[in-house]
Amino acid sequence: MEMFIQTLVAGILIGGVYALIGLGMTLIMGVMRIINLAHGQLMMVAMYITFVLYEFLGLDPYYSLLIAPPALFLLGVAIEKYLLDPLLKIDSIIPQNQILMTVGIGMVLTETIRFIFHSDYKSVKTSYSSSTFMIGPISWNVPMLMAFALAVLITAGLFFFLLKTDTGKSVRATAQNKDAAMIMGINAEWITQLTYGLGAAMAAAGGTLLLPIYYLFPDVGGPFTLKSFIITVLGGMGSTVGAIFGGLVLGVAESLGATYISMALKDAVGMVIFVLVLVFLPGGLKTLTRV
C-alpha cells in the first residue's frame, strides 16, 4: 500500500510537469490545427540554455525560468513567422506540410545542439538535487516538489492569461473559429505567432523545471514530443483542461508501469494508452465531461 501511494505521488508530481509541456502543444494544436513535432526539441534547447547559464554563470536553474522561456518564446515566434506561416500560401499535393516542417525543425535543433555540445550526457547538480524529506512513510523529492509547484503556478498564470486578458481571449477566439475571429478584427497572423511562441515557452519552462532531475543530452527531446502528443490526444485535441488531466494520467500511468511492470517499458505504457484512447475514446477525456 505504501509503495502504491509512493508511486502515485511520484506520478502526480512528474505529471504536473508533463501537463505544463503538453499544454504548450495543446495550445498550438488548438489554434494552428497541427501537431508540433518539434515540441520536445524546443524543450531540449531551453534545457541547454539553462545548462549553459548554470555552468558558466553559476545561475540556479530556477532563476533561468526568467530567461529560457522568453528566449524560446522569441525563437517560437520566429519559427512560426518565417518557416510555418509561409507554407499556408504554397500549393502542395501533400496537405500536411506544416507538420513535416516541424519534423525538419526538430531535426535541425537536435543536430545543431549535438554539433555544439556533442552527445555526452550532462547534468546540473545543485545542492538540492537529491534532497528528500519524509511525511509519514512517504518520501518527497524536493526538486520534484518544486517543479510541480512551479508548474502549477505557471499553468495558473496561463489560464489567467487565456481567460481574463484581451489577448488571451483573442487566442481562444482564433482557436474556435479563425475566420470569424478575423472578421471581428483580430490579427490572426500575430495571434498564431504568439501562440506558437507561447507553446514553445511552456515547453521551455517544463524543461527548465526538469533539469535538476534529468540527465541532458541532444536526443532528450524526441520522447518528450511523443509524451506531449499523447497528452494532447488523451485530453482531447485543443482542450486545455483536458491536457492537464492528460498530463497527470500519463505521469501516474508511467509511474505505475515503472513500479509494477518494468522500468524499461515505462515509455511503452504511454504508447499503449495512446492507442487505446484512439480506439475507444477518440475524442479524449474531454468527451467524458461534456464541458
Add this chain to the structure above:
Amino acid sequence: MKKRSTLIALGLLALFVVFPLVERSDYYRHIFIIALMWVVIGSSWNLLAGYTGQISFGHAIFFGVGAYSAGICTTKLGISAWWGMLLGGPMAMLSGLFLGWICFRLRGSYFNLATLAIAEVFRLVAIYWRNFTEGMQGILIITSFRSKLPYYFLALGLAALCVFSISRIMKSKWGFYFIAIREDQEAAEALGISSFRYKSLSLMVSSFFTGLAGAFYMNYMGFIDPEVVFSLYFISIMAILVAMIGGAGTIWGPAVGAFVMVLLQELFRSSFFGYAPKWVSDAHALAFGLLVILAIRYMANGVVGDFPRILNLLTRKKPMVSGAGGN
C-alpha cells in the same frame, strides 16, 4: 505518348542493367543498391500518401516487420533468410491491415499522429521482446554472396516491379478511386466509393512492397537492430523525404527522389568524398534536417512536380505556373 513513356522506361531499365557491368567498384554499386531500395520504399509511401492522401509517419513499421520476418526465419526457424523475401511482404501487409484498422477511422493530423505512435510501439516491442527479436543486440546473419551483383539485380528487379505495379494500379479503377479519396473523401463516399476499403487496399500494396524492401535489406546488409529498421527519422521520415523531394503524386518522383537523397546523404557522410573538411561529415544529420526545411519551403512538389518551374528558373524566364495543379 503512351509508347514514348514505355520506351523511356525500358531505356532506363537497360541503362541500369548495364551500369554495374561497366562500373566495377563495389562502393558505387552499393550506393545504387541502397538507392534502388529507396525507390521501392519511396514509391510505396507515395502510393498511400501522394495518391491516396493518407500521410503515414509509420512506414518504418513495414520495413522493420519485413526485415525482422527475414531475420527471424534464420534465428528461430533455422532456414535461409531468403525465405523472408516470400514472408516479409505478407507479414508487412498484415501489420498494414492492423495499422489501417486503427488509423483509418482518423483523419488529418490525428492519422499522422496515430501512425507515428504505432510505429513507436513496434520499435519498443522489437527492443523489449528479447526472446523473439534478440532486442537491442539485433540479428546478424551471414550474407549469401560476396559479390554485389546478385543484390544489385535483385534490387533493380524489386524497384522495377514496384514502379511498374504502381503505375498499372494508378491507371486502373483503383487508381481513380485513390485520387478521388485524396481530393475529397466525402465526395468520394457520396459516389459510393468505400473509403475504408480503398484506403486499406492502398495501404496493403504500400506495406507489401515496403516489407519486401525490408526483407531485402536484411539479406543484403546481414545485420539489423530495432534502432535501424524501426527508426522514425531514418526510415519513416526518409520515406516521406524521398517522395517529397522527387515529387509526391507522380510515378517517377519517388524514383528520382531516392537517388537524389541517397547521393546527397552519401556526399555529406563522406565529406564530399574527402574534399571538404572533416566536420562536414559530423554535420550530415544537420544537413539532412536543413534539406527537409528547404525542400518543403521552396520545392513543395518535388523535382518532378516542380520541373517546369525549375526549368524556368534555369533558363531565366519568368515563371509561368506557381506550383503544380491541384488544391
